[in-house]
Amino acid sequence: MSAKVIEGKRIAQEIREEIRQETERLKERGIVPGLAVVLVGGDPASAVYVGNKEKTCKEMGFHSEVHRLPEETTQEQLLAVVADLNRNDAVHGILVQLPLPKHIAEKAVIDAIAVEKDVDGFSPQSTGNLVIGDESLLPCTPAGIIELIRRAGVDPAGKHAVVIGRSNIVGKPVAMLLLRENATVTICHSRTENMEAIASQADILVVAIGKPKAIGRRYVKPGAIVIDVGVNRLESGKLAGDVDYDECLDVAGAITPVPGGVGPMTIAMLMQNTLKAAKRKAGV
Numbered sequence: 001m002s003a004k005v006i007e008g009k010r011i012a013q014e015i016r017e018e019i020r021q022e023t024e025r026l027k028e029r030g031i032v033p034g035l036a037v038v039l040v041g042g043d044p045a046s047a048v049y050v051g052n053k054e055k056t057c058k059e060m061g062f063h064s065e066v067h068r069l070p071e072e073t074t075q076e077q078l079l080a081v082v083a084d085l086n087r088n089d090a091v092h093g094i095l096v097q098l099p100l101p102k103h104i105a106e107k108a109v110i111d112a113i114a115v116e117k118d119v120d121g122f123s124p125q126s127t128g129n130l131v132i133g134d135e136s137l138l139p140c141t142p143a144g145i146i147e148l149i150r151r152a153g154v155d156p157a158g159k160h161a162v163v164i165g166r167s168n169i170v171g172k173p174v175a176m177l178l179l180r181e182n183a184t185v186t187i188c189h190s191r192t193e194n195m196e197a198i199a200s201q202a203d204i205l206v207v208a209i210g211k212p213k214a215i216g217r218r219y220v221k222p223g224a225i226v227i228d229v230g231v232n233r234l235e236s237g238k239l240a241g242d243v244d245y246d247e248c249l250d251v252a253g254a255i256t257p258v259p260g261g262v263g264p265m266t267i268a269m270l271m272q273n274t275l276k277a278a279k280r281k282a283g284v
Ligand SMILES: NC(=O)C1=CN([C@@H]2O[C@H](COP(=O)(O)OP(=O)(O)OC[C@H]3O[C@@H](n4cnc5c(N)ncnc54)[C@H](OP(=O)(O)O)[C@@H]3O)[C@@H](O)[C@H]2O)C=CC1
Pocket: 141, 164, 165, 166, 167, 168, 169, 170, 171, 188, 189, 190, 191, 208, 209, 210, 211, 214, 229, 230, 231, 232, 262, 263, 264, 266
């Protein structure tokens, strides 16, 4: 038996088309969603990601601005850019591409983004809203993961979900969203003992550790849904997930590929958050 492949790329395309159509209608009423992306320095991977976001904004019909700042930008200068964007009425969403150069404190910069424009959902206030269950812009990758699980026909309620990884941008928020969906949630990390025994109990296994193909078939319960968040560039130039896809394909019930799984959903959710922020500001 072979797992059902969860086609994130195709699902993201469907979501983008819905957003594009809604944007067309909003524009007739004078509402143009706007996203500002800030990139500091010349990291090649970040430059590619930012280029993708810009391209997708154009495709949606959004107003899009990219602020490319030099590596030696000071924290003060970056905070001034964010303050300007907070005041800019054409901008409904602000994303500061991570990682930032080492001389800049990421936390200070993320804290400075107005909560209503925090389309990444990374700020302390957005994170607090997520934990409490208040209306907020959800972090894109975790929101995309929930959408993929739903569209794979799996209801997390009552299921055992195991999340491997506890970063602030993926592991922790996806665990919170799964809890909100009434799953029973276990979070594993680099200090977890006996991880194989825990992971192999999961009905839903979410892996976000940044280690290429680290999770093999022994971690997967037969029939489980496996969500691979990892995006790792191999020396060959190819991309690999954190899950050994080929090895897990005939154990899992459903699995996301890399590329073409979670990654495209992250961008679709970013567009959705920008649209949401624009609608909220216009009161529609
Ligand atoms: N597709 C997408 O849209 C996105 C993909 N990513 C990708 O997801 C992956 C994870 O990203 P991110 O969350 O930022 O990563 P971080 O490096 O911030 O966090 C990694 C987490 O994994 C844990 N970990 C590392 N190694 C192991 C291990 N061998 N066993 C168990 N736990 C382990 C760490 O534990 P500890 O806390 O103990 O150190 C940590 O909590 C990366 O490949 C990244 O590129 C990230 C964001 C978006």
